[in-house]
Amino acid sequence: MLDASRCDGDALDVETACAQLEVREEHFREALADLVALGLLVNRPGRGFVAVSPDEATTRVLLPLESELRTRRARVEEVRRRLVSFSPVFDASLLARENRRQIETIDNLPDVRAAIAELSAKAGREILTAQPGGGRREDVLVEAAPRDYDTLDRGVVMRILYQHTARSSRGTQSYVEQVTRRGAQVRTLDDQFMRFLVFDRECAxxxxxxxxxxxxxxxxxxxxxxxxxxxxxxxxTAEPFEADGDAQPEIMDDLKDAIVRLLTAGMTDAAVARRLGMSVRTCRRHVAEIMTSLDAESRFQAGYLLALQEQPK
Structure with missing residues (x-):
């Protein structure tokens, strides 16, 4: 055992201790440091190193560690609480970003055309197009035709909806002839509908x-x-658009029926023309032809006579 009588105050005769214990100095110093760290040896002023019971050492050494551990646990819970408090803000931000990704507003025509061009180029299966308003403008067709030709040549299925009045547009007829040759399907309706496109049933x-x-x-x-x-x-409910330059008789009948139906509902010539995608002048010409063919004196009477003709006999 180590003789405490050979210790002078805080000093320790290391050489004598090593000789007594028959160990090398470096091993002695390592063991001494470990025992001090564990609290099993305490350097008492005037007495040197004194052995301490394991129970007393346990209390002396572990209490500060346990206190520190409790402090750290409390700190962990505080940090956790603060971090969790940000979750609603983050989730709301994430939802807002997702909503912005799912619904995007474009406020100028060049960017709209650029977006449509990009989506058309990425389409791999199908494009559905609804284009009301009668015949399409020449500048729109010039911009759209090469893109649509390329899309069809890549094997993408394309269906196009117009209003019946588009059949009287030479430019639209020419465009329809070109796209149908490449596999597109084109149909027309008498009444107005929403303008939209759907790409691969994933984006509209x-x-x-x-x-x-x-x-x-x-x-x-x-x-x-x-x-x-x-x-x-x-x-x-739409009718196939055959780009032969002449409107089919049943198409013209549908168009005239729509004109009378809207007029008898109280719409003005301008409102009817806008809804059916034709000029006011063309609308009035159709109204005159309808009233003459029915021998009607008023638009209301024309609507009544048409309704009588449609009743089953």
Missing amino acids: VFANPADPNGAVVVRNPFVVAFMVETYERLWL
Whole structure:
């Protein structure tokens, strides 16, 4: 055992201790440091190193560690509480970012065209197009035709909806002739419908009612599915567009029926023309022809006579 009588105050005769214990000095110093660290040896002023019982050492050494551990645990819980408090803010921000990604508003025509061009280039399966308003403007067709030709040549299925009045547009007829040769399907309806496009049933672009030069891009799957269902219903009631330069008789009958129906509902010539995608002058010409063929003296009478003709005999 180590003889405490050979210790002078805080000093220790290391050489004598090593000789007594028959150990090398470096091993002695390592063991001494470990015992002091564990609290099993305490350097008492005037007495040197004194052995301490393990129970007393346990209390002396572990109490500070346990206190520190409790402090750290409290700190951990405090940090956890503060971090969790940010979760609602982060989740709301994440939801807002997701909503912005799913619904994007574009407020100018060049960016709308750029977005449509990009989505068309990325489409791999199908594009559904609904274009009301009668014949399409020449500048729109010039911009759209090369893109649509390329899309069709890549094997993408394309269906296009117009209003019946588009059949009287030479430019639209020429465009329809070119795209149908490449596999597109084109149909027309008598009444107005929403302007929109659907790409691969994953993304849709529709006109912004509040901004004639803007559009809204939607990627929400539920909204896109609803738009696809709407398109399919319109498609079932539409008539095939044969680009032969002449409107089919039944198409003209549908158009005239729509004119009379809207006029008898109280709409003005301008409102009817706008809804059916024709000029006011053309609308009035059709109204005159309808009243003459029915020998009607008023538009209301023309509507009544048409209704009588449609009743089953």
